[in-house]
Amino acid sequence: MNIKIPRGTQDILPEEAAKWQYVEGIARDVSRKYNYKEIRTPIFEATELFQRGVGESTDIVQKEMYTFQDRSGRLITLRPEGTAPVVRSFVENKLHGQPQQPLKLYYLGPMFRYERPESGRMRQFYQFGVEAIGSDDPAIDAEVIAMAMDFYQACGLKNLKLVINSLGDRESRTAHKDALIAHFSPRIDEFCEDCQARLEQNPLRILDCKIDRDHPLQETAPAILDYLNEESTRYFETVQRLLTDMDIPFVIDPNLVRGLDYYTNTSFEIMLEEPEFGSITTLSGGGRYEGLIEELGGPSVSGIGFGLSIERLLMALEARNALPVVEQGLDAFLVTVGDVAAEKGGALLRELRAEGLTADKDYLGKKVKAQFKSADRSNATYTVIIGEEELESGMVKLRDMSSGEEENIPMNKLASHIKQLKKL
Template sequence: MNINIPRGTQDVLPEQAAHWQYVEDIAREISHKYNYTEIRTPIFEATELFQRGVGDTTDIVQKEMYTFQDRSGRLITLRPEGTAPVVRSYVENKLHGHPQQPLKLYYFGPMFRYERPESGRMRQFYQFGIEAIGSDDPAIDAEVIAMAMDIYEACGLDRLKLVINSLGDKESRTAHKNALISHFSPRIAEFCEDCQARLEQNPLRILDCKVDRDHPLQETAPAILDYLNEDSQRYFEKVQRLLTQMEIPFVIDANLVRGLDYYTNTSFEIMLEEPEFGAITTLTGGGRYEGLIEDLGGPSISGIGFGLSIERLLMALEARGALPDVNRGLDVYLVTVGDVAAEKGAGILRELRAEGLSADKDYLGKKVKAQFKAADRLRAAYTAILGEEELASGMVKLRDMSSGEQEDIPMKRLAAHVRQLQK
């Protein structure tokens, strides 16, 4: 009986993994430029973390989490997003006492959501994310947005559209919440069951409903920007000025609502306007959160971050024709003739690798011609040929695969000689 991969997951094959490593390396490099350091949290956490951190009214908690009981009867959840685990670690390890504040962190890892699988949306997806915790300065918001833009541009994407909004502080959100309840209440029976349940708990989620997105009341719903108090308005205006100062174009969308309960003030999404990719597609999103750290037992401080899907980024690069050829090829492929040469080749390979060179040989007993074909497939820069004649003389024939030129090199000097040729 064949056992197939679970629905909504994928195997990343070797030729694909090279592209994953390419974009991951770019994300790490830009993280370093912005002074972010890596944090690694468990793949599973206590279910309560996401119930409290993400919010009981979200689709993630209500419908999408992979939750199970462990052998001690504790409720455990495979992490559906990265912010709550990072904040949990921040609180538990008392990182608010770290001398460098705000604390700038980045993470990589798989996330899990039980959703209908479709293009760019998997049940296990791989995410890069950042969190800047401990500052209320709007400049951090602008920096986080700039960092996300830099990653996409460094990967080779243009035609990016940045959309921003403000969800306001707690006072502004309360005023907007009351206005939404008054707006939707008279006709709430026309909405789906989820929206009806959200009306009193979190009516902002109604604006993000996929089922009722075309309902006429959605178009006339009160906009959060009309309910920003003076502090929230001033904060949002400064974020806009900073983005303008950085020469980062943006569009304000009062209907931009992020899917997690902890967001306040700045929220944003980056979209790709690419004809080959279809309609305008969201690549990443993020925003500021206040109260989350305190809710999880930490001090009353705020943070901001974003999460970036590696799969969706690679899809965008493919649609853009911007996936680079990242197969570097081998430095040396060792061609051996005979059993004695094959055994001797094991030591030569070790010496080459110890010198920092990538090297390989045949392990299937192939003929010489087939070994050269293998070297071509592996895009080897050089082949080192070892047979009876070379064993007797202590030399190796080194062939430049691009020019075809060949020279005899002492076995003990092979690694150093290839290094010299590379320079």
């Protein structure tokens, strides 16, 4: 029986996994510098969390979630995004009671959406995301945006384009919603069924429709920036000043609409702009949310965050040759001569590993020459050669694989000697 991997998923093989570990390491390092702590939430949650948190009118909830009944008849969904689970944990564990606020959190892990698989878009995909919860200060908005930009730059990407917008507070959004309904209602029958359903639920989603994006009414639709009240306008202007102070260039796009219902005020996307490729690729996005924490049973506090695709990041790095070669070589490869040495080799390997060295040996009974080939394929810095003579004398031969030079080393000092050589 030939069982194949599910469509829209991928096996991350060892050589590729090293690249993932590289960018994940940068994500953790940037998070540490910004004082964000890791949070790990379940891969599956109650379906209601995403219905209430993400929004009934979103494509994610209506079309893309992996939902099933467990044996107790409860509706369970594989998480399609990271914010709602983090907020659920924030509320359930009463993290709003911690003295250090806002609470700064980051996550790394798989998400699941039933979408049409294509380049950079998988049904199981991995996200790095952050959430800063508990502050209404626009300075935290600027910090979150700066953190995302710093992460991409630390990974080696250039020509980044930051696009920002404001979706306004509740009052501003209500005024804009009424204007959109009045704008689209006379000709809503010309739009797709999804847009017709969204007209009353969330007409802002019509602006993000992929089917009707070229409809002439899209060009003349009321812009949210024209409906911002004084408070929302002042907030957005402050975010812009803070970004300018940080020397982070940006472009304002009044048509920027995030795909989740919980966004308010600051909204942003980061794109990769490469003139020589003639394309602009969206790498990540995020924004501020108000009301989400209350909706899930928490206090009246707001948050802001972003989520980015690790797959899309790696594609961009590889396409632009910005991903360094990630070495996975061994410190030492043990070459054994004879059955006794092969048997005793395991104990010596354990001693080397206990000292923090990476080490391995042959387990296929290969001849000595073939063992050296294995050492070469393993990109070993040194080979350690032992046979009956070495076991009796307590000495081993240490060969430098780059120069071919050999030296005799006492077996009980082998690990410390290799560690000393690594420092030179």
